[in-house]
Amino acid sequence: MLLSDVVTTSAAVGATRARREKTTALADLLRAAGPTEIVPVVAWLSGTPRQGRIGTGWRTLAAVDVPPADTPSWTVQQVDELLDELAGTSGQGSARRRRELLDRLYGTATADEQRFLHRLLTGELRQGALEGLMVDAVAAASGAGQAAVRRAFMLSGRLPETAATALAGGAEALAGIGLRVGRPIRPMLASPGDSLDAALAALGTEVTVEHKLDGARIQVHRTGDEIRVWTRTLREITAAVPEIVELTRALPCSAAVLDGETLALDDDGRPRAFQDTMSRFGTEADGDGDGGRDERGVLLSPFFFDLLHLDGHDLVDEPLETRLDLLAGLLEGDRQAPLRMPGVRRPSPEEAAAVLDGALDAGQEGVVVKDLAAPYAAGRRGKAWQKVKPVHTLDLVVLGAEWGYGRRTGSLSNIHLGARDPDGGEPVMVGKTFKGMTDELLAWQTETFPRYAREEEPGVLFLRPELVVEIALDGAQRSTRYPGGVALRFARVLRYRPDRTAADADSLDAVRALLSG
DNA sequence: GGGCGGTGCCC
DNA sequence: CTTGTGA
DNA sequence: TCACAAGGGGCACCGCCC
Numbered sequence: 001m002l003l004s005d006v007v008t009t010s011a012a013v014g015a016t017r018a019r020r021e022k023t024t025a026l027a028d029l030l031r032a033a034g035p036t037e038i039v040p041v042v043a044w045l046s047g048t049p050r051q052g053r054i055g056t057g058w059r060t061l062a063a064v065d066v067p068p069a070d071t072p073s074w075t076v077q078q079v080d081e082l083l084d085e086l087a088g089t090s091g092q093g094s095a096r097r098r099r100e101l102l103d104r105l106y107g108t109a110t111a112d113e114q115r116f117l118h119r120l121l122t123g124e125l126r127q128g129a130l131e132g133l134m135v136d137a138v139a140a141a142s143g144a145g146q147a148a149v150r151r152a153f154m155l156s157g158r159l160p161e162t163a164a165t166a167l168a169g170g171a172e173a174l175a176g177i178g179l180r181v182g183r184p185i186r187p188m189l190a191s192p193g194d195s196l197d198a199a200l201a202a203l204g205t206e207v208t209v210e211h212k213l214d215g216a217r218i219q220v221h222r223t224g225d226e227i228r229v230w231t232r233t234l235r236e237i238t239a240a241v242p243e244i245v246e247l248t249r250a251l252p253c254s255a256a257v258l259d260g261e262t263l264a265l266d267d268d269g270r271p272r273a274f275q276d277t278m279s280r281f282g283t284e285a286d287g288d289g290d291g292g293r294d295e296r297g298v299l300l301s302p303f304f305f306d307l308l309h310l311d312g313h314d315l316v317d318e319p320l321e322t323r324l325d326l327l328a329g330l331l332e333g334d335r336q337a338p339l340r341m342p343g344v345r346r347p348s349p350e351e352a353a354a355v356l357d358g359a360l361d362a363g364q365e366g367v368v369v370k371d372l373a374a375p376y377a378a379g380r381r382g383k384a385w386q387k388v389k390p391v392h393t394l395d396l397v398v399l400g401a402e403w404g405y406g407r408r409t410g411s412l413s414n415i416h417l418g419a420r421d422p423d424g425g426e427p428v429m430v431g432k433t434f435k436g437m438t439d440e441l442l443a444w445q446t447e448t449f450p451r452y453a454r455e456e457e458p459g460v461l462f463l464r465p466e467l468v469v470e471i472a473l474d475g476a477q478r479s480t481r482y483p484g485g486v487a488l489r490f491a492r493v494l495r496y497r498p499d500r501t502a503a504d505a506d507s508l509d510a511v512r513a514l515l516s517g
Numbered sequence: 518g519g520g521c522g523g524t525g526c527c528c
Numbered sequence: 529c530t531t532g533t534g535a
Numbered sequence: 536t537c538a539c540a541a542g543g544g545g546c547a548c549c550g551c552c553c
Contacts, residue, residue: 432544481545487543
């Protein structure tokens with residue numbers, strides 16, 4: 001199969017908004033692919049090379065300037081091999097070597113192929129189909145049911161390999177893919193709840209309400225004395241978190257798969273800023289024999305909230321209630337008690353509210369409300385788990401706006417936000433946001449902002465600091481980028497405030513008051 | 518050896 | 529990570 | 536309801552350059 005076949009399919013997928021048409025086009029290509037081509041083709045058309053992110057981003061690719069070929073010649077296999085080499089290139093002189101490989105890749109590609117490769121390698125396929133629709137396509141092409149593909153994907157953690165299995169052996173082969181301790185599964189996610197009351201109303205009384213911590217998701221596997229740890233995206237971090245490995249080794253079991261969250265605590269047991277937790281991710285190993293505590297004293301504490309396997313028994317199909325019972329049994333001892341995620345089963349509305357208050361008083365992020373009857377549905381952001389976090393709002397000044405990309409091309413989209421200077425100077429920039437904007441609001445911004453223009457740069461329009469916008473946010477974090485030393489976290493537009501002036505906007509002190517940790 | 522841009526991945 | 533959009 | 540696209544801040548890592 002040629003790369004150009006994949007590019008043609010991608011174009012067809014991108015040309016329609018109808019999901020059925022997209023999956024049909026994808027499925028047709030999968031049927032035409034050879035057994036060894038399925039893995040790279042599925043990976044590419046779900047938006048990521050088989051090798052993962054390869055270390056060449058938009059900046060490197062923008063520097064590649066070779067004329068396109070007239071006729072397509074790359075095969076899928078050849079490109080996959082070249083990507084392998086690209087991914088394996090490191091050390092001194094690697095930048096030059098990469099440039100050579102990219103020149104070769106692009107120089108033998110047609111213009112259409114160059115554009116496809118560019119989108120693939122920057123991680124912005126933008127064909128309106130990623131893993132979700134590929135699951136449907138694999139089901140269609142293989143004749144296996146969607147549920148079977150979904151389940152195998154969740155348990156194997158990898159769609160390309162799942163697709164190869166499905167196309168080779170159909171539903172029967174998929175049924176052979178089970179949970180394997182030592183191989184991470186896709187984690188179950190929570191959807192955003194509107195409020196605690198709304199979540200309780202939606203899920204009923206057969207629920208548990210647990211603390212939601214501002215840390216990083218971890219999945220911990222144990223077989224005998226071997227322990228491995230993965231993140232939410234199934235990146236292995238075992239070597240970076242020896243303290244989690246040691247705590248898991250002390251559990252009274254021989255095999256387990258645990259799901260949880262980890263974060264850094266201060267000496268009082270209160271959560272540190274998320275940034276401190278994050279400083280421990282991305283470090284491969286620490287190797288200084290101090291059990292993980294680095295020179296800044298950041299130690300990670302794990303909190304487990306689910307159990308997917310215990311001593312030979314798979315639990316993903318069991319109701320949460322059963323999994324929680326077994327988890328409680330595993331973490332029964334005094335020594336293990338600190339590893340339990342705090343929570344209350346079947347709370348009254350008042351008790352549920354008290355759990356939320358307790359979480360916030362303890363400095364945590366909020367709560368998650370979970371249906372006790374639900375099995376572990378990995379990889380789907382269903383309604384069985386709903387997260388509830390308090391929302392803060394601020395009135396901020398619009399300092400500028402950036403021209404959008406993709407479906408926002410031609411619109412002034414991402415806005416720069418400033419807080420009032422308590423000393424009376426110009427507003428101080430504290431962040432940007434592109435969220436919360438309807439098409440109507442984008443049109444309004446695009447029409448209105450030029451009337452406030454003060455200065456223009458490529459891609460950015462700077463405004464006189466007059467427009468006030470009400471912003472929702474989760475909190476603030478310390479910043480070295482912004483002059484006030486603080487930045488907004490998860491800022492989104494609620495509405496513009498034509499009734500307010502920059503003098504009415506919230507001050508930098510109001511932003512600083514939202515700092516956590 | 519330190520600064521810096523580019524990249525990937527946490528949220 | 530959050531939100532708006534469209535099938 | 537689901538999947539996707541729009542893009543945010545910060546941190547560690549890496550290679551390159553001074």
